[in-house]
Amino acid sequence: MKRNEELDQFKTKINLVDYAQNNGYQLDQNKSSTNCIVLKDNQGDKILVGLDKTDNHYFYYSLTNETDKGSIIDFIQKRKNLNLGQVRKELRPWINNNYSSTFKITNKLSIKLTPTSKEKSKVIAQFENFQTINNHPYLNQRGISKDTINNPRFKGTIYLDSRNNAIFPHRDREGVCGYETRNQDFKGFSSGGTKGLWVSKSGRNDNKLVICESPLDCLSYHQLFPDDYTRYFATSGTLSEKQKDLLRTAFEKLDQKGGEIIIATDRDAGGEEISQQLTEIAPKTAQIFRYVPKHQKDWSEVLQAQIERERQQENQRSR
Known part of the structure; x- marks a missing residue:
C-alpha cells in the first residue's frame, strides 16, 4: 500500500x-x-x-x-x-x-x-498537429474563394488535418475546446471536444457581429457582403448554455460600442429558434437584426446560387 x-x-x-x-x-x-x-x-x-x-x-x-x-x-x-x-x-x-x-x-x-x-x-x-491552410478544394467547391480563405479576417481560423479535412476550431474563454471537421460528404465534431464558438479575427474598430450556424455560412456571408469592420461567429447548430454565455459577453461589449448584431441563421425552424434565443440574451439596448435568405436555406447556398447565375450569364455572353 x-x-x-x-x-x-x-x-x-x-x-x-x-x-x-x-x-x-x-x-x-x-x-x-x-x-x-x-x-x-x-x-x-x-x-x-x-x-x-x-x-x-x-x-x-x-x-x-x-x-x-x-x-x-x-x-x-x-x-x-x-x-x-x-x-x-x-x-x-x-x-x-x-x-x-x-x-x-x-x-x-x-x-x-x-x-x-x-x-x-x-x-x-x-489540434496542435493541424496546419493552417491558404486554400482547400472542398471550400472552393462550396463557392469559397482563395481570396476569402486568405483574408486577414479568417487567417489562422481554418486548418488542415492529416486526412486533408478542413478543420474549424471552436474556442471558449480558455482557448480551443473542440473542432468541426468538414469535407466532401463528411461532417463531424471532435471526439471528447465541446462546442464553443468558431470565431473570425477581431479588429479594434469592428462595429458589426454576424452570427451564423456554420463557419461555411460565415465565409459565404463575408464573400457576399464584404465589410472590413465585421466580425463573424459560428455556433455549429443549436445553442448550448456555454455558447449563450460566451455570446452574451460578446453582445454586451459590442453594445457598449454602439455596434450592430446581425443574426444570419438558416431559413428554417431551427434557424428561427436560434434567432429567438440570441435576441433573448442580447442587451435590451442592442441593435439586433435578423437577415434571412430569400430563396435558399442558408448563406452557403445563396453564394453557390449566385456563382451559378454568374456562370450562366458568362456562358450566354460567350455564345
Missing part, C-alpha cells in the same frame, strides 16, 4: 512542467494556456501537460507521437528507459524537495495549472 501511495504522490505532488523543464524542455508560451502547457526540447520532442481534475494527477500527451502519453512515470520510462524501481529513485528527491534544479524558475515559468479533463487536453494535442 505504501508503495502505491508513493506512486500516487509522484503523480500529484511533482509538477510535470517543472520536471520536464529540469530535463531540457522549454516552455512554449504562445501555445500554452492556464490548463494546458506546451513544452519542447532540442531534439524535436513536443509535449502538452495538464492536471486531471478527476484525480489531480499531472499527465502529458506527445504532440509528435499519439501513442506517447500518460503520467510522469510514463514520461520518464519512455525517455530514459528506466524500470519502475529506477523511476522511484529518480523521483524521491522531488517528493522530499532535495533535488538539484538545472533550470531557473521565473514568474513567467512558475505556472500553476488549472485542472482540466484529459479529453479536452487530447483535443488540444490533436
Whole structure:
C-alpha cells in the first residue's frame, strides 16, 4: 500500500512542467494556456501537460507521437528507459524537495495549472498537429474563394488535418475546446471536444457581429457582403448554455460600442429558434437584426446560387 501511495504522490505532488523543464524542455508560451502547457526540447520532442481534475494527477500527451502519453512515470520510462524501481529513485528527491534544479524558475515559468479533463487536453494535442491552410478544394467547391480563405479576417481560423479535412476550431474563454471537421460528404465534431464558438479575427474598430450556424455560412456571408469592420461567429447548430454565455459577453461589449448584431441563421425552424434565443440574451439596448435568405436555406447556398447565375450569364455572353 505504501508503495502505491508513493506512486500516487509522484503523480500529484511533482509538477510535470517543472520536471520536464529540469530535463531540457522549454516552455512554449504562445501555445500554452492556464490548463494546458506546451513544452519542447532540442531534439524535436513536443509535449502538452495538464492536471486531471478527476484525480489531480499531472499527465502529458506527445504532440509528435499519439501513442506517447500518460503520467510522469510514463514520461520518464519512455525517455530514459528506466524500470519502475529506477523511476522511484529518480523521483524521491522531488517528493522530499532535495533535488538539484538545472533550470531557473521565473514568474513567467512558475505556472500553476488549472485542472482540466484529459479529453479536452487530447483535443488540444490533436489540434496542435493541424496546419493552417491558404486554400482547400472542398471550400472552393462550396463557392469559397482563395481570396476569402486568405483574408486577414479568417487567417489562422481554418486548418488542415492529416486526412486533408478542413478543420474549424471552436474556442471558449480558455482557448480551443473542440473542432468541426468538414469535407466532401463528411461532417463531424471532435471526439471528447465541446462546442464553443468558431470565431473570425477581431479588429479594434469592428462595429458589426454576424452570427451564423456554420463557419461555411460565415465565409459565404463575408464573400457576399464584404465589410472590413465585421466580425463573424459560428455556433455549429443549436445553442448550448456555454455558447449563450460566451455570446452574451460578446453582445454586451459590442453594445457598449454602439455596434450592430446581425443574426444570419438558416431559413428554417431551427434557424428561427436560434434567432429567438440570441435576441433573448442580447442587451435590451442592442441593435439586433435578423437577415434571412430569400430563396435558399442558408448563406452557403445563396453564394453557390449566385456563382451559378454568374456562370450562366458568362456562358450566354460567350455564345
